Amino acid sequence: NFVSLSTALLLLNKFLYFCASLFRLNQNKKLFLTNTFLLNSTMSAYGKLVVIMAVVMLAISLDKACAGDPDMLQDVCVADLANSLPVNGYLCKKNFSEIDFSSMAIAKAGATNNTFGSVVTGANVMKVPGLNTLGVSMARIDYAPGGINPPHTHPRATEMIFVLEGELDVGFITTSNVLITKHIVKGEVFAFPRGLVHFQQNNGDVPAAVVAGFNSQLPGTQSIATTLFASSPTVPDSVLTKTFQVGTKEIQKIKSRLAPKK
Template structure:
């Protein structure tokens, strides 16, 4: 009987611990508008004293983003860096626009689960579990799809017209790691011998990918 009580107590404690670790910490006051100019380093942003309604407002997602780039997509974030009033609230949004054939390449959000709502068009979406299983589906206007926190995922517009989604996150700043850019465009660079062995390709192929993903410098 005592063993059963101990097990139940462990389960309760574990459940509580997991519930508070799946998203940003709870706020301890009504608002804490981010002071984005502060040199103080904390887990989040310090609070500023003078606030207004504009700290809680943005029209950044109102207009489609330009998709005339190599991937044919653009992510426009409405996170704490754009809406300071989101500080400590544990939520944020993004708008993602896709040209026909556009791709939001495989990436992860280390600090948030993502839910996308399709504004227009149709997308092929998916994520890969840690067991290397692909979970994928085609979604269209009015439908939603969930990408669990930390798992690699993607969206691809295979239609002949543009598409767009609104993405919601349970973090004020979910972070994004694009798999290709993380590995082939890091600074300082990941050594070639690491990439050639990991991907089972030659140095020439690695250098070719690096040159294509390297940040473009303005002339």
């Protein structure tokens, strides 16, 4: 015998209502114990099975919600970058070729003559349309001597880097404010957990370079400094002065240095 869907939902609803009642009456210990006894003695085997199934289904749904990009539903879905229809990802284009799955975007070193002495060159779905729905992308990061890839996060992906040349001091900060840091050399890899603030710095006298891999077709990057001091519209000075415990002049000075070049 199998419980019908309507019966299963009714039993689950009654169980949840009963739990809510217990919560409201938890100050009455005697009544709480009595209801607990009644629950164990009157709930049918089918009812318990429904509850177990509901918990399992919830666990499965949470696991899917915490995954990276959504699973693909066909062999390929080459991104139609010309289509402006807003969807989570990109629509599939009808005609595609091998060109959509390859790129020379990260073949050469990028120019590092900028404020931070580093440059990130992406090989994501915007450069390789065939990555759409595949849940992967790459990037190349080049560092001048003394250059830094300043503290930032990737809200949609975990990152792993492989050192091509040079040496780096890298690290990330946990949500408990613990710094995990290491000096890495050519041939070494290092992983940065999804969403955590992290950085890389070249403290050597020669250029350095890494290749980064992500478990998202478009991991996104949010720089801590530019997010706070160079957003549009700007974050109010009152928020930043209170946050960093400094005066308005200091905040304005930082904003002027990080403001986008016109």
